[in-house]
Amino acid sequence: MKHKLSQEQFEELLRGTFAPDKSPSPEINHTLFTWLEEKELYRMEHKFVGKIPVLAAAFCLLLTVSVFASWHFLSASSVAEQSIPELSAAFEQEDATKVNAVRTQKGYIVSLLGLTSGAALENETDAVDKNSTYAVVAIGKEDGTPMNMDDSYFASPLIQGLTPWQYNIASMGGGYSQFIENGILYRLFNCDDIEIFADRKLYLCVTDTPFYPTEAFHMDEATGLITEAKDFDGLNILFDLPLDPAKADPERAKQYVDSLWNDSDDGDEEIPSLPEMTAEEILKKGTVVESSRKVLTPDKDGMLSYSFSSKGSEMSETASEEFLFPDGAEGLSPTFSLSDNGAILYEKAKDGTITAFFVELGNSLEAID
Amino acid sequence: MTYEDLHDVVLLHGKSIYSFCRHLTENAADADDLYQETFLKAAELCHKINKSQNPRAFLIRIAAGLWRNSIRKEAGRRKILPFSSLSDGEEAVSPEQPPETALLQREESELLSLCAKRLKPKLRLPLYMYYTAELSLSEIASILHVPVGTVKSRLWRAKQELKHDLEVHGYET
Numbered sequence: 337m338k339h340k341l342s343q344e345q346f347e348e349l350l351r352g353t354f355a356p357d358k359s360p361s362p363e364i365n366h367t368l369f370t371w372l373e374e375k376e377l378y379r380m381e382h383k384f385v386g387k388i389p390v391l392a393a394a395f396c397l398l399l400t401v402s403v404f405a406s407w408h409f410l411s412a413s414s415v416a417e418q419s420i421p422e423l424s425a426a427f428e429q430e431d432a433t434k435v436n437a438v439r440t441q442k443g444y445i446v447s448l449l450g451l452t453s454g455a456a457l458e459n460e461t462d463a464v465d466k467n468s469t470y471a472v473v474a475i476g477k478e479d480g481t482p483m484n485m486d487d488s489y490f491a492s493p494l495i496q497g498l499t500p501w502q503y504n505i506a507s508m509g510g511g512y513s514q515f516i517e518n519g520i521l522y523r524l525f526n527c528d529d530i531e532i533f534a535d536r537k538l539y540l541c542v543t544d545t546p547f548y549p550t551e552a553f554h555m556d557e558a559t560g561l562i563t564e565a566k567d568f569d570g571l572n573i574l575f576d577l578p579l580d581p582a583k584a585d586p587e588r589a590k591q592y593v594d595s596l597w598n599d600s601d602d603g604d605e606e607i608p609s610l611p612e613m614t615a616e617e618i619l620k621k622g623t624v625v626e627s628s629r630k631v632l633t634p635d636k637d638g639m640l641s642y643s644f645s646s647k648g649s650e651m652s653e654t655a656s657e658e659f660l661f662p663d664g665a666e667g668l669s670p671t672f673s674l675s676d677n678g679a680i681l682y683e684k685a686k687d688g689t690i691t692a693f694f695v696e697l698g699n700s701l702e703a704i705d
Numbered sequence: 706m707t708y709e710d711l712h713d714v715v716l717l718h719g720k721s722i723y724s725f726c727r728h729l730t731e732n733a734a735d736a737d738d739l740y741q742e743t744f745l746k747a748a749e750l751c752h753k754i755n756k757s758q759n760p761r762a763f764l765i766r767i768a769a770g771l772w773r774n775s776i777r778k779e780a781g782r783r784k785i786l787p788f789s790s791l792s793d794g795e796e797a798v799s800p801e802q803p804p805e806t807a808l809l810q811r812e813e814s815e816l817l818s819l820c821a822k823r824l825k826p827k828l829r830l831p832l833y834m835y836y837t838a839e840l841s842l843s844e845i846a847s848i849l850h851v852p853v854g855t856v857k858s859r860l861w862r863a864k865q866e867l868k869h870d871l872e873v874h875g876y877e878t
Binding site: 340341346349350351352353354355356357358359360361364365367368369371372373488545546547549550551639641653654655656659673 | 711720721727736748832841876877
């Protein structure tokens with residue numbers, strides 16, 4: 337027996353099947369938020385690639401084999417000199433960990449060149465945070481292909497017993513600068529002091545992904561030990577960080593872990609977040625621009641379009657009625673669009689007419705408290 | 706647009722963008738990667754995004770571009786997706802419906818979803834952009850660099866192929 341589907345039912349099936357009903361996990365969004373915040377604060381890109389003279393680049397390609405054969409990388413101190421010169425001396429200190437470990441995997445050659453603490457510097461400087469750990473890694477291609485600044489890599493310390501996706505450079509106050517020299521990418525990065533965890537096994541992971549990839553490493557729940565996932569389709573190297581256990585401070589480490597995911601220390605100031613806003617609040621706080629009211633008529637595909645110019649900027653939105661009024665109820669739509677100075681709101685009347693209008697908020701975030 | 710604005714885009718449009726990534730990549734792990742890479746790329750380009758225009762369309766453009774690059778790289782080693790991995794146990798229908806209706810609709814949705822995955826990318830992209838990312842025809846045209854009429858005809862062809870596939874599986878449309 338054949339199941340009969342009318343045109344309307346087919347269209348409904350399409351809309352149901354392909355509806356935007358899958359949400360990213362809170363962990364992914366948290367990682368994104370943390371990363372965006374860190375990027376705003378810390379990221380410093382030094383794109384030296386363009387400065388390599390053409391002749392030198394060609395020479396480098398010709399000599400690729402011998403360069404890699406001798407595993408010659410810049411020293412951690414030289415890398416720091418190009419990024420944060422004040423830090424260079426810290427990598428020369430006796431206290432600094434000169435690792436020079438080299439690993440090859442999946443066509444890459446990766447070296448952990450060194451590790452130091454900002455506290456190792458004798459003279460304080462604004463450029464170096466004495467409460468941070470700094471490390472330098474070099475990443476190259478085994479076949480000599482020069483690295484590309486547009487490719488994404490992730491390098492971060494990991495700590496025995498702390499879930500890697502939660503505790504990595506993105507959440508631990510991290511930042512980095514990087515440049516390419518002779519086809520090799522050098523990255524100097526920092527994060528909150530990890531020496532306090534030196535009584536645990538510490539690692540440095542390097543992957544060819546922009547963020548921490550959850551499938552790249554496994555943590556044994558019983559021992560807390562972290563290992564490379566054999567079946568990970570990409571670079572997933574893990575170096576051991578040989579820190580002196582005498583530098584561990586378990587009490588500070590516990591406080592740090594407790595505080596990292598606890599936002600309650602931010603003070604009493606309430607910062608409004610977008611999910612807490614409702615269309616009703618926007619309507620209450622803002623001023624409706626009456627000239628902006630437009631009755632929306634669905635086009636032949638059932639889509640509603642609205643556009644409005646305010647203070648020199650044009651705003652436009654297109655959405656289906658189902659998207660704006662998922663339960664079909666009349667009144668204000670829970671969905672709205674925010675701009676610099678206001679929001680587009682949608683309202684459904686008893687007779688089903690849908691109207692869109694603009695609400696001026698001045699500074700939209702400050703207006704919502 | 707600033708990084709802070711991008712933070713707001715995650716909140717406002719994250720679900721729509723993630724759903725788009727999920728349909729394109731066919732599994733949660735790849736969708737996670739594509740979603741994150743999309744925002745990483747957006748962060749690099751955010752100075753070019755005018756937030757008074759449609760940042761969601763910009764993000765969808767980035768996601769589609771990254772996905773196209775990835776399928777070019779993976780061409781030749783992709784395997785046909787097994788039927789059982791389609792839904793990953795997610796409910797595609799309202800839990801308020803009678804169980805038998807819900808089951809039937811879920812089966813229909815799974816079948817349609819499977820059929821869509823077999824469409825050529827140039828038909829699949831506008832389909833997901835229209836139904837999942839809820840972009841207008843003109844926004845899709847702008848992203849794909851084709852006239853609006855071409856978007857309409859690709860959507861029409863996508864639907865015709867889906868109808869045909871449903872008929873093969875015992876549906877009358």
